[in-house]
Amino acid sequence: MKRFMESEDLARDRRFKRMRSQNTLMRSLPDDVTEIVRIFESIGPKLRERVSGTILEEVYDDLGPGFQFLTASGGRQSKDERTPLQLRMQLHGIFVGEIQALEAAGRTVWDFPDTPWEFKRDMARQCWDEARHVQAYEKLIEHAGGKVGEFPESTFLFDASCHDDPVLRITGVNRCLEGLACDAFRSLIDYGKNVGDDIIAQAIDFILADELTHVRFGSEWVKEMTRGDSERIARAREFQRETERSFSFGSQRELAREERLEAGFTEDELDEIESLSSGGAKQESLIRAAEILRDRHRARKNGEEVAPL
Ligand SMILES: [Fe+2]
Ligand SMILES: [Fe+2]
Numbered sequence: 001m002k003r004f005m006e007s008e009d010l011a012r013d014r015r016f017k018r019m020r021s022q023n024t025l026m027r028s029l030p031d032d033v034t035e036i037v038r039i040f041e042s043i044g045p046k047l048r049e050r051v052s053g054t055i056l057e058e059v060y061d062d063l064g065p066g067f068q069f070l071t072a073s074g075g076r077q078s079k080d081e082r083t084p085l086q087l088r089m090q091l092h093g094i095f096v097g098e099i100q101a102l103e104a105a106g107r108t109v110w111d112f113p114d115t116p117w118e119f120k121r122d123m124a125r126q127c128w129d130e131a132r133h134v135q136a137y138e139k140l141i142e143h144a145g146g147k148v149g150e151f152p153e154s155t156f157l158f159d160a161s162c163h164d165d166p167v168l169r170i171t172g173v174n175r176c177l178e179g180l181a182c183d184a185f186r187s188l189i190d191y192g193k194n195v196g197d198d199i200i201a202q203a204i205d206f207i208l209a210d211e212l213t214h215v216r217f218g219s220e221w222v223k224e225m226t227r228g229d230s231e232r233i234a235r236a237r238e239f240q241r242e243t244e245r246s247f248s249f250g251s252q253r254e255l256a257r258e259e260r261l262e263a264g265f266t267e268d269e270l271d272e273i274e275s276l277s278s279g280g281a282k283q284e285s286l287i288r289a290a291e292i293l294r295d296r297h298r299a300r301k302n303g304e305e306v307a308p309l
Helices: 023-028 033-051 056-063 067-071 084-111 117-143 156-161 166-195 198-226 230-246 257-262 267-275 283-301
Strands: none
Touching: 033 056, 033 283, 056 067, 056 283, 067 084, 067 283, 084 117, 084 156, 084 166, 117 198, 156 166, 156 230, 166 198, 166 230, 166 257, 198 230, 198 257, 230 267, 257 267
């Protein structure tokens, strides 16, 4: 069996539609509203093709090429509210993230035959947990009125975190990706409590407890595998920074500090993650550009003349 699998090789059934990662585009966007509008109009047909056959096709046809910034606020969800579409989109994004976490932990057992038995045992335990999470989120999607495959799947989590060095692999998967999951889950639990949805609040509370263990595996094994090797420690830290940066586009991160501290992050690391930015466009610029894109898109649909930029 092949070692070090690429995300294109991950198997999915016919329900799933794969979307190429937009991370590079997001990071290279200038903080200039007109320029963002120009770029998104030029790649509009490509974006439309990416969502075709999913529920986002309809959303694109209504809002135009900047739809994602109007529906998901650039990836950041408010604690207090979500539209039904935002909730389904977030649950679906987490569901495919859980599948990728299962695949990543499974690959980690297979890709590094020379690691200690205890390490493989922890990764196998993680696979068991992630498989349960996939099932739980599948049910939560149903609970929210959605269905598997209604949104396209982005594999950027797998791509950003699956490195061929075991230290960087667990830094990427068990600290960056799992840490990101802790933030999203904390916010969803608070949302569930706020709107009185006990199923969401309780189910995700159980899942979050597992994710803390996974982050802890990462914190402990990175420490163990880099012991006494300052160069490797520095490399892991730099990789962590890079990966966190790639997870930070468009908005300031809201970290689940309490949970992350419990799982072995230090205050300094958390301050650093919060201060990282992708260097791309600001949240306000993206939303403003998306509003202009929407108005121009609707005007065109109505047969009106739209001035070139
Ligand atoms: Fe999970
Ligand atoms: Fe996990």
